[in-house]
Amino acid sequence: MTAPSKKNRSKNSEDKNSNSGTDWFEMTPIGILTSGFKEKFGTPRQPGLIPMPASIHMLHPFDTPDAFDGIESFSHLWIEFVFHKNTEKGWQPKVRPPRMGGNEKRGVFATRSPFRPNGLGLSCVKFERLRKESDGLWLDITGVDIMEGTPVLDIKPYLPYADNKPDACSSFASDAPKARLQIEWQKTACHQLKQSEADHPNLKEIIEATLSLDPRPAYQEDQNRVYGTRLFEFDVQWKVINRIAIILDILPAGQKKP
Amino acid sequence: MTAPSKKNRSKNSEDKNSNSGTDWFEMTPIGILTSGFKEKFGTPRQPGLIPMPASIHMLHPFDTPDAFDGIESFSHLWIEFVFHKNTEKGWQPKVRPPRMGGNEKRGVFATRSPFRPNGLGLSCVKFERLRKESDGLWLDITGVDIMEGTPVLDIKPYLPYADNKPDACSSFASDAPKARLQIEWQKTACHQLKQSEADHPNLKEIIEATLSLDPRPAYQEDQNRVYGTRLFEFDVQWKVINRIAIILDILPAGQKKP
Structure with missing residues (x-):
């Protein structure tokens, strides 16, 4: 089984100054996420804030239980996915993070904005169970901030010794968002x-x-x-x-x- | 600026049962990593173990300092990259994690094995500085487990409130690897x-x-x-x-x- 494809096709001529000398990579969804968040509005901006149950329906050939052998050893998983509803809108170097009130701009790489190069998303979720059903293999998780229909590119265990950074800090966005309403x-x-x-x-x-x-949205205060x-x-x-x-x-x- | 491309081209016929009904995504490197680890042998298997300095040389059009505005607020960053030296070898549902002595097999999604669908890598590193030089924009980081020449797909801030999971556990691979020699x-x-x-x-x-x-490798014990x-x-x-x-x-x- 090969993955991912590496492509060296020459890009079109107007693009020849960008991304000089590099290839691109074809990424195939390994599963599709089913979530109670059916639309962007209301989907939280970070994982772990809401105990939303969700499932990943594994696609062939990634739907073999063998590929998950040992996963019950882990309490948390990383889900790498594509912000598929945002990809047509592309990216800009600066974005307006909602945590900054929607008014201040920040560099896209200093945020987790969904409007970003390659549209890659990353969420830590709780592992619940792996289920084999008549319609395929399902991975049940909770705590997602991911909407219905999202293509999943990878699933990795959360490794406490490598991923917990008790000394990590940030001078903004360091606390969990407080209940605002x-x-x-x-x-x-x-x-x-x-x-x-x-x-x-x-x-x-x-x-x-x-x-x-x-x-x-930050700019709306219409009580009616x-x-x-x-x-x-x-x-x-x-x-x-x-x-x-x-x-x-x-x-x-x-x-x-x- | 658009990213990533979503592709619906029909796959070749022998592949028609796999990945039913889904698209794939073209991912463009945003930078190339320069590291003291020049080859796979010796490159550590997790980030943060060795204070190796490294830099990401940003590619056009991702080489604008605007895209990093505010990044100095964060002590740690996530680097999402492609295991580019492994992609031709493809993936298997089961792998032999070196932490298990190289003998036991585990499901690929229960490991951080580099041989995985889509070849996506994920490492938490320390942010050092952003440097504008005559040859372009460089992001300096330390603690990488990433080898020279690796294509980087995304850079995100480490958010302590979302990414630190003090209650996370794993019944194997929970401690940092101890010095073995x-x-x-x-x-x-x-x-x-x-x-x-x-x-x-x-x-x-x-x-x-x-x-x-x-x-x-685990199977080698030749003292000469x-x-x-x-x-x-x-x-x-x-x-x-x-x-x-x-x-x-x-x-x-x-x-x-x-």
Whole structure:
């Protein structure tokens, strides 16, 4: 089995000054991620913040349990993936990290922005289990900040002695983002939640954690605006008044409130 | 600027059952790594073990200082790269990790083996400085386990709150590899070292750390065999007797001992 392909085809002429003398590499997805985060809006910006369960459906020929032999020794895994919804937009040398309020710019290599050269993403997640089903091999994980349908390029064990850097520091973005919004449930939404908890026991926690991070763009402060966030098969409807996210409805996705 | 290219060209017919329905992605090197590790033999198997200085020479159009604005806020960086010397050999579902003595097999996704689908490597290194020189933009780092000429695909900041997992565990490979060989210097090698230390102040430390990890294949125990390890522009010659690595000579690379 060969991977990855190394390409030396000459690039088109207008490109000849860029990337001088180098090849490029073809990367093949080894699996596709299935996640409760069905769209970019609401998907957290770092892993580990929300106990969102997710699974990687392994693609042939990477769907052999042999390739995972010993993985149960590890509590955490690295997932390397492609920000596939962002790749058409390309990259810019400077980006606006949401942690800086969306106003200040930083160099793309000083951020984890999804708009970056090669669109490579990297997330540490918890390993849950490997499942062999009639439709193939599934790797169950939790704590993802990765959206539905994401192509996965690699899975590696988290090695505590190499990856834990207790002396690592950063003069910004060093703390986990704090909850920025309080949460209130409206009565209707409470009822709808109860009906859904059989299928999704963590649903309340996941909704609250997702909205408390305030997924709104930094420049929006319209108190009348109702937002919809897709989580699992639900469209969670909410608005923000005085830093409180008020959850209005949990509707089946695609169904408008009458 | 667009990146990465997403490809949907149909694959050749014998491949049609693999990777059903998915695309692949073209990844462009953003820089080339220059390291004192000039060959695979002797290059450590994890980052952070040896204070090896290294630099990434940024390629156009990724050679703009703007793309690094704010990077001095971070003490550590993630380097994502391609194991370019291994890609022709492809991958197998099971590999023999050297930490297991080279005899036991493990699933490739339960290891950091360089022989893996897509050949993606991931190393945490220390950030040193960004340098603008007449020949371009250089990112200086230390602690690499990456060899000379490696194509770099991405550079990301290490985020302590997301990447430090104090509760992470693994039931094997959880401790840093211990020094496996003691070191002794022969007189000739000592003299040669002194002559080289002006250019490479850490040379003694780097040689000792590299050899103490015992880069020999697990199945070799020939006490008469002289090994050569290329570090910087030197060919370090050594042999092993009773778990002691005896350093014989530090020759200019390419020069045979008379």
